[in-house]
Amino acid sequence: MSDYPAVRTLMGPGPSDIHPRVLQALARPTIGHLDPQFVALMDKVKVLLRYAFKTENPLTMAVSAPGSAGMETCFTNLMEPGDKVLVCINGVFGKRMLENVTRLGGIPVVLEFPWGEAVDPAKVEQALKADSEIAIVAFVHAETSTGVCSDPKPIADLARQHDCLTIVDTVTGLGGIELDVDGWGLDAVYSGSQKCLSCVPGLSPVTFNDRAIAKIKARTHPVPSWFLDLTLVMDYWLDSEGTGGKRAYHHTAPVNSIYALHESLVMLKNEGLENSWQRHAAMHQKLAQGLEALGLELIVDSSIRLPQLNLVKIPEGIDDAAFRKQLLEKYNLEIGAGLGAFAGKAWRIGLMGYAAREENIQLCLGAIKETLAEMRS
């Protein structure tokens, strides 16, 4: 066997630590993507994803590619050229939404917020009142680049009042913080497998409600992607649900990754969704207290802080890259670099999924303490 990778503790912005059960599931023998046993597993994954998203949406599934493709699935299907989209930007992933809109021929209306702050519903309301042509409101629930949580419900309420659809990024949110797709009335939502679900990277759970599907069915332009066209993907994921019957071939599903996602969702269900949120919150409290005891400063205000992604200000005089390198090489501990406005200014310490546990906090705090002391001596 060649090139066995190091065993790391993953406390960056994702991928996060993966439970050995999930890795074992991943390595089960591959079966055909149209095998009745696999079709039955897809049905189970849909049911479990609905649980995780808190939705009854039939069109809830995993896109066969990373979160970026989940984002693109939303924009490429829901938006037509010429559609006006309000894009709320408070970090890297809001900017990426804007990239999607402009590349696909949408007309963006950009609402920018300072990095480290949440999307302000009052500003969203102003923008919607100022422009009645806006058809879609796009925003990030859990901004992975800043560690900020924006509150989806008031934004979704406003969008509906103004007859707009919402596209919501919760790549880092799903399983880690409260999310209530149906209760909050979110229309199109995408996530990633490799964050708080503790699954391998490469899949993007998505869910679409009837309003979103109606918009897709009313399209006048073809979806500019065959691979991501939901009207085709639906035939593969939804046909004859629960019957284990034959489905239309679309593409070859990443069978083994679906095994892993299933196992991670079973584990989430066993723990209980609310318990998982609670665990992330509790581990965050503990980490935050420990970091503050070391004299470190958390950048994001505690009222809008994501428990699963902690932005820590790099102390004066500490070399960012050298510090992270030491953590990686000496302790096999990965923490994340800052992105965008926070590059070189902050570390991103993730507590996602299986990584949000007591032993990781001890390792992380201990390694940081020792490394800071060494670098300062």
Next chain:
Amino acid sequence: MSDYPAVRTLMGPGPSDIHPRVLQALARPTIGHLDPQFVALMDKVKVLLRYAFKTENPLTMAVSAPGSAGMETCFTNLMEPGDKVLVCINGVFGKRMLENVTRLGGIPVVLEFPWGEAVDPAKVEQALKADSEIAIVAFVHAETSTGVCSDPKPIADLARQHDCLTIVDTVTGLGGIELDVDGWGLDAVYSGSQKCLSCVPGLSPVTFNDRAIAKIKARTHPVPSWFLDLTLVMDYWLDSEGTGGKRAYHHTAPVNSIYALHESLVMLKNEGLENSWQRHAAMHQKLAQGLEALGLELIVDSSIRLPQLNLVKIPEGIDDAAFRKQLLEKYNLEIGAGLGAFAGKAWRIGLMGYAAREENIQLCLGAIKETLAEMRS
């Protein structure tokens, strides 16, 4: 552990049997997608893919999604709206190329061939002579829906003479039959991980030469996909090659699937590319003789037959679905149904990668013989 899938022998059109070494590699502990160890592994994967494709193209890598996304990567980057594309269709996957062209605003010139026949270079030449505006020639090397091999070299020669780029589908070809990307002058080529490479489904190896890259760099319209935009993907896969240095973050790579791809490519290299082609040819001969001895007819003429995918005419009076169900349930053997023009008329028996071995042929011939006898009695 929940829901352990059956252990199948995969002799359909893919996914194919996966060597246990590849499954073990898949289950190695996940590391970060920017970890120096992972970056070094990506470099190894690029070198091994160049070996498999027979190319020196620096831009040789794996798209983080199935073969359909590899196809889309080629069209979405190389073709601009208004570009005229000669699409050669002799099966399902040529039709899918046409879908890509039309959805992305290209102008297709369609050249259709009967299912079960190869792309005829003489017809390609006629079409290119008849329309000097054609900018791209798209065709399938190994048509998975019909089991037909088209000869890429004369088509590529003609394309170059007429100042056209080629986009070539060899999803089922790579590793199973002769392929010489540089020697044949192919410009943009895509494949899949789950066919003759015996890797898990979910990745699409691709390679682009300088002519293809020049076309991408000369674009006047933005690539309508952020996820598949090669100018961005390149920054992640190519920056500072060989240095193990830092790369630009684009998306979170499917780390574990890359472990598996690496292992399958190491195995291909160890066997030797030409030896792998030879093994597929030899196993095909043996299977074909065995099937003919059972009175079964191979549909595709032996001169253009893909050894790794055998179209077998369903004998009169045999119920297609019941027959395949029996193979699956009694022998855990998957063979493929016919697609498109061959639906209900043919079976597709794959001998791809690790599935192309003596024990599989014995199982397949034995199970078919017994099942035919039972159904006829």
